[in-house]
Amino acid sequence: MRQDYEMVVGLEVHAELNTASKIYCGCRNAFGKEVNTQCCPVCMGMPGTLPTLNEKVVEYAAKMGYALNCTINPVSKQDRKNYFYPDLPKAYQISQFDIPLCEHGYLDIWVDGAEKRIGITRIHIEEDAGKLIHDDSFTGTLVDFNRCGVPLIEIVSEPDLRSSADAKAYLDTIKSILEYINISDCKMQEGSIRCDINVSVHKKGEPFGTRVEMKNVNTFSGAVRAIEYEANRQIEVLENGGTISQETRRWDDLKGQNFLLRSKEDAQDYRYFPEPDLLTIVLEQDYLDSIKASIPELPNKKKARYIKELGLPEEDASLLAELKEKADFFEEVLHAANIKPKSASNWVLGDVSRLMNETNKPINDLGIDPKQLAEIISMQEQNKISSSAAKQVFEEMLKTGKAPSELVKELGLEQVSDTGTLQEIVDTVVANNQKSIDDYRNGKTNALGFLVGQCMKASKGKGNPALMKEMLLKVLEG
């Protein structure tokens, strides 16, 4: 994007909640079932049927509200949003209009090494629509109602985002919070988290431009592409002397372009009014307090703490905090022994994560005792074992389940730091590698690495490499 312009982005994230039943009826909330087998007269909008609100939906939405520092309205209501579409059987969506469940919150995100606060306008509950199946071999469109009535929360941000990177960080953080408090499966490929994007651009120092809404953004990477595309499109229009009109555009991720869906003149008139089939949602303070108390430390806060208090690099902090189980595991390792956070992080993000990928298992199913891992790290930090020995102990521990200290003894991996023993090894290596010594002295400093390697080999991997390196240098420089 051109440097003289700034973009302003606001996001509306729709997340499906992972309740057992749907929001307004007792149908199963399940994905991927045979068409029209997860619906009933209520979610199909049959005449005379009535909605009844699932209490779990309210609980989950309030949880997200607390997670995003919102005020939870103890009294709220539901409204009808009226429009005709074949995937909307009642021809209205039950949503919340002027009194959402949660409002006035914020979310702190990390972007490019700095923390940034994004305002949360509101979070409300609503029902999902069905699915339209298009098939080119067929002249009509097929309607599957299984998704009708799947509970959604819509999280609306303030227009506080200033780049696609901001948006990406915001979306990643939202997703990770949803997973932390376990209210959504966040399966992008199943469409369980989607977003609408508002974008405007303006010349730096000038007032905000007219915003354009983009719909049909189903992936986070798509969101980044869509935002950049739209900002550039608007700049091009402006640079060519045009004006931006308030309109709705549809993002086509395959084509990497968006298309006009509705101009301002065709704006839908949704005729919102209070849903007469449902009464007021009234939440007692005790109930709200218990929900608030159930919120764990959230990934964005954890990440900030890891950076600020543990001194971890931002990338480490992000990766560790991303999943609650991973962060919990990391902290258990860290607290089990007096070790450096960075060492623990290296292990969790290194060997442990590799193992997770290889076995496709969650961290807690790997069979690793955080205390034992901490012991390995501790021994390594204290030079009792070398890093290669540490890896060997780790592998053996996984296989045998034996304690690390036991394995170190059993395998004879204790690191040798006795200077007398090491000096003998160094002397032998020096005596047998005259060419490398000459090379080093002629300025080929990488010969030192080779010599250290030879020492390690001679010590059968047990010699303290730092000490042996020191001794070698003494000989070479001396």
Added chain:
Amino acid sequence: MSTMELYQLTAEKLSAMLANKECSSEELTRSVLKRIEQKEPEIAAYVTVCGEEALKAAAAIDAKRAAGESMHPLAGIPLGIKDNICTRGVRTTCASRMLENFVPPYDAFVMEKLNAAGAVMLGKLNMDEFAMGSSTETSYFQKTRNPFDTERVPGGSSGGSAAAVAAGEAVAALGSDTGGSIRQPSSYCGIVGLKPTYSSVSRYGLVAFASSLDQIGPMGRSVKDVAMLYSAICGRDNHDATSALREYPDFAKELTSDVKGLRIGLPKEYFGEGVAAEVREAVSKMAKELEKMGAELVEVSLPSTDYALSAYYIIASAEASSNLARFDGVKYGYRAKDFANLTEMYEKTRSEGFGAEVKRRIMLGTYVLSSGYYDAYYKKAKFTQLRIQQEFAEAFTKCDLLLTPTVPDTAFKLGENVDDQIKMYMNDILTVTVNIAGLPGMSVPCGFDSKKMPIGAQLIGPKFSESTLFRVASAWETSVGGFDLSRTLA
């Protein structure tokens, strides 16, 4: 009437006869079905008659009774059901082309209750299309006639229910009332009809007209019959979020006729210029009679009554425009034949499937909710509703119930008002306030005018005061020696 036919009797009497095995439900059902066959060409109260199913159900009930099972008071009693109440496996049309062939795969909650009680369903009764109207003339299928004078309308929208009960084509019936749709036809046809307290009867399975005002209610030939039927259908339903969480007494069992010490309010706004003199006189006579029996008469005022009709038509139409949007030709009901695309399918389906009155209400509802008009109409109407509710509450500090005419005049002639919507809407002027305030309202016969057409009096009480309404109605009924339906039952 020298020898009484079974179809002429009240549910109360028939329930006792069935219990004493003086007749069987099958005999009773046959008697009513025969009456239906005789009277339908003239009255046209039914959209669908389920003769075979009714006889089968009756026989099953007789068998249960013979086996000594304990029976509900309504077991074996043949009832008619308004055609906007969903009946599993029996088409439910709302008297609309839109739902001409709609067969619900579910029962309304009230039907579950009646089926469990062993009541026998005779069929589905005609009504104004989607319950929008006051004469049953907006039905897509047929025009129902008033059994007292077949040149006249039975009232509406539950006109089929009222006519059937008055003509002996059902022992009792269910109707629905959004702005007077039970009380006005009950008044026109000389029967008793109750619009229960909003939230006391589940709306699950009642095809919605205006969700915040609709209520299913009983219609019968005696106060006790209506109390029996009300007891059978009221109660909490977990499938209706607006259904009240409370227990109800057996209204029929506890029914008394003692009005001593009851304060009966006469709201002056309900006895104004627009009300026919004969109607005013009949209701005043009833008031004086109740006073003689020991009730106290109090004059009260409900100053916002003038605004009720506006508030009602705005709220009801707004909700209707949304409730009826689902009839789009996609999932069920009528779908137009020729269309080029989705929008055309929607527009043709709805334009061909709905009648003119339904379209007017949808358009009005769309208008009052549309961008820029919501505050001026819908919101204002909702605040007016609050004021009307407060005024009723205020009135009920001075009296226990109110007595008013049900309708300003008696039944009009078919076709008389079809082209004058405002005149038609004025029919509801004395009944809509009750729906607006969520109160129970009941119409009881209180005499005849010079055209020999029945006049109805309306009793209105605070929320959940049905027992009091039954009590006063019963005292009146006793004092007049029962309501006179000899002409229509003959």
Added chain:
Amino acid sequence: MNLDIKHLAKLSRLTFSPEEEAKFEKEMANIVAMVEKLPDLDASGALIDPDNPMQMRKDEVVNQPNRTELLQNAPEVQAGCIVVPKVVE
């Protein structure tokens, strides 16, 4: 009052012939004139009734769907789905 019959009809997914439209316009004008009779109330504030709170439903799966029954009233069905004219977006 500004009654745009064409716009309202479009929002309501209804169509009228020119004659019908003229008749409707007249009728609607009368009806709107009738319902405009409302007191001058302060219509600010929310339409909400906290004194009548809603009892919510437990999160339990209770339905046993029957697709055949659910689709028995549908005008057109194919492959277990309801068919509508091609939706182009």
